[in-house]
Amino acid sequence: MTVFIPITALLVLFGLGIPVAFCIFLSTIFYFLLNDTLPMMMLIQRLAGGLESVTLLAIPFFVMAGVFMNHSGISKRLLRFSEVLTGHMNGGLAQVNVVLSTLMGGLSGSNIADAAMGSKLLVPQMVARGYSASFSSAVTAASALITPIIPPGIALIIYGYVNNVSIGKLFLAGVVPGLMLCLMMMGLVSFISKKRNYAPLREKRAPLSEIALSAKDAVLALLLPIIIIGGIRFGVFTPTEAGAAAVIYALVLGMFIYKEMNSNLLWDATKESVMASANVLLIICVAVGFSKFLTWERVPQDLAFWLTSVVDSPIAFLLIVNLFLLAVGMFLEGNAVMIVLAPLLAPVAKSYGIDPVHFGIIFIFNSAIGTVTPPLGTVMFTTCSITKVKIEDFVREILPFWLLLIVALIMITYIPLISIGLPNLVFG
Known part of the structure; x- marks a missing residue:
């Protein structure tokens, strides 16, 4: 009781x-x-203790690095690079939307932030070029779901902290699934755009000289995820120190290389970073207290015992978990789902012999799908509130993307090599 x-x-x-x-x-x-x-004092101690971790410092650092990148002119450079790469394809600007989300995912670290940026930056341009507002919103929201699993996604850091899983391995585990999702979405966008006669941005593929010139502008930003993962792998810095290095890197780019960040923008970006970090850390703080009493009442242990007595194979367990998380994700915010439920389900997954890194990617991606699913998807509401698209119109356009996401989830779930192949190759 x-x-x-x-x-x-x-x-x-x-x-x-x-x-x-x-x-x-x-x-x-x-x-x-x-x-x-x-005693109530124990609750206060548990809440305070929930934030007493050096690992959690990585969250405000990476949030700040992403915000600084957005204020340093890097977004427009990545947008130009994406246009040059994909502008000749069917639905050229929609293709740019998908590629930009993939590239920015390693910088913003948040699917909501990425969806908000795309809604403000790209949706008006798409509508002006003849795309429907509802389709433009659906592409923006769906492509934003690549962000949580592209390093250094904030969800990867939270999952690693909550479940004591290597954050470096989680970073690498998200690379192949993220790129796979990008290619799958580009294929779907091309198919829909061809049926609706959404024109390419340019008549033919950009010459190599133009691609090289746009890549030169974007390469410094694209190097950030490589620097972070490489630094962690070779022991140059921990994930937390990598976050601090990312902030310094973003500052140098914005103030000295691109010279688009002044003192006023720096102050605004710092305030934005503080508010975004406080929101995430507050949820983690209270969730630690919540998970403590679940542990005291042996809820994880009882759940594990019940599941192992009912389900006799990892295949069936993963199916049940995916169906459960898809249902829960329709009502709860992704980070809340992860913080409350991952500590319950991760030990059970381990008892079935499922790799903790593999299960982490499954969990994070599944939780992300819920953010574009009615009735309470956070990315859905964020996108529609900015683009002024009706929810029912959005749902009609998001349906093909939702089916694609389910197919991708099945592939990630039952082909472990997609997520753990690269970490095993690099870390051994």
């Missing part, structure tokens, strides 16, 4: 639309109020 009431309260508060952090915090308070043997 002491577990049932707080969990019920959590679901009710979610249903009422209360912000995620407060839902988790209030449900945890209910547990302590119902349990007379636990």
Whole structure:
């Protein structure tokens, strides 16, 4: 009963639309109020202890690096590079949208931030060139789901911290699935654009000289994920130190190389970084307290025992987990799903012999799919609120992309080499 009431309260508060952090915090308070043997001071200690980790410093560092990159002129350079690469294809500007999301994913680290940027930057241009607003919004939202698994995605850092999984390996594990998703979405965009006569941006493929010139402008930004992963792999710095290095790198690019960031922009970018980081860290803080009482009540252990007694193979377990997460993701925000449920399911996955890095990519990508799924998908609402597209129109256009995402999820789930092949190759 002491577990049932707080969990019920959590679901009710979610249903009422209360912000995620407060839902988790209030449900945890209910547990302590119902349990007379636990002093309230212990709750405060657990909440404070949830942020006492050097690893978590990587989150504000990478958030700040991404924001600084966006304010340093790097977005327009990557946009130009994407146009040169894909402008000759069917649905040229939609193809640019997908490629830009893939390239910016390694810099912004957040699918919501990427969707917001694409909605402001590309959707108006697409509409002006004859694309429907609903299709433009759907492409923007769907391609933003590549962001969480492209290093250094914030979701990868959170998952690694919460479940004690190597963040360096998670970074590498997201590379191949992210590129695979990019190619699959480009194929779907080409198919839809050909049917609807969405014209290319240019008549023929760009010459090598033009590609080389645009690549020269973008290469410094594109080097950032390589520097981060390479530095972690060869022991130059830890994931946290990599975040600090990324901030310095972004500052140098913005202030001394591109010279587009001045003191006013630096101040605005710093404030934006603080607010974004506080939002994520607050959820982590309260989620640690919530997960503690679940552990005290042996919920993970009981869940593991029940699942292993009912399900006798890892294949069936992964199917059940995917269906469950897809359903939960329709109602809850991706980071909240990961922080609350990953500590429960990851140990069970390990008991079935599933690689922790592989399960992490499955979990993160599955949680991301929920963000474009009605009724409460956060990326869906973010995109539609900016582009002023009706939810029902968005849902109609997102359906082919949603089916593509499900196919990709099945491939990532049942072909482990897609996610763990590169980490095994690099780390051994």
